[in-house]
Amino acid sequence: MSDVFELFPTPVMRVEKLLSGAQVTALNQVLVPGATTQNHRSQALTHTAMLSASDRPELAQLHTLLAPHLKAFGKLLFGEPLTWHIKEMWVNVMETGGRQSVHNHANCFACGILYLSDVHPSSWTLFTRSLGGRDFVFANTNARAETGAFNADKWRSPQPEPGDLLLFPSYLLHEVPPNEGPRRITLAFNAIPERLDA
Template sequence: MPPPAKPAQKPSVIGLFPTPVMTVPSLCPPELCASILAQARADAKERNAHDQRLAHSAMVRPEDDQRFGRLASLLDPHLTEFGAVLLGERLRWRVKEMWVNVMQAGGRQEMHNHANSFVSVVVYLTDTSAGSRTVFHKALGGGDFAFVNENKATQVSAYNARRWAAPPMRPGDAIFFPSYLLHEAPPHEGPERVTLALNSLPERIDSWGYAVNFG
């Protein structure tokens, strides 16, 4: 009698080197959001170089502002969890700087990333309109030829998409992402879009004894 046939094995698709992005609903409580929002309009005095309908506040360390310090303490456990996903180890994290962004109707923020930081966070202080959700982009690449298949018949997936729009955010919601990730805010359709952004560093990174400490 011949041996029983082995069950047919199906092909498998493996998501290689995925990029983590984490959303945290209602991270900032309503009263703290309202307090930061009330001050944001007065603090956001620096006009964006690319769009005059967008203004930024000065960068503030959380220890220099009681409201930002409270928010940093709420962020801390989530930074630890997200950092463990990103770096593979639970470490202490420190928020370096925080600032607010106030965008008027029609304003937008150009594509950018955040230098000298490992994890960046955006905390939403107002609702986002459907068209002004934060959009993340793949790296733009170097000087090589670029081949893209993008047309009305294309079925977009995590493997071929060149951009991804975050879900709609409510006041108090937050999104965590690696600081190198390119992102933008498309033209805003609502009356006002206010966010708080921040950068953070781990206490150190260590590659088999070759360590860098960030204090």
């Protein structure tokens, strides 16, 4: 008999159909016209300004829907059901050929992506374990090597449907590979707990 212990895993939470089709349509109608800021790296990607729940009733309603899921996700990160605040939200409109390079969100603790359109398989959100940096890098990347939970460098999120939510810790690197499909719309947000007690 042998055991394998999966030490220190990273939680990523998916909530399917957080929003109904009608709620997705309503958010698109009020938010997408404001996505006029050009992304620095991708010509086919635009963003809205930073938004808050107090800006619009639709966003206040969204905040209410997100709250219990943030609390449950935060319990995985910090061990207790804390009160979470969404610092900012913004909408990303990615046309065919758009991409978002690898990044993390250093100014918060938890992040979310709410999908507001269908997403072509080419541009499902891609998470990266680490870029190496100053850490020791372990690699055996060759045609014979099988990829599993312990040696994978990347993890691709499951197929997102409009209204689905993905929550992840803010330090986790992620990207959107080049979108070979039609327009891809997401609402992203950053969240922090009211207080930590350590």
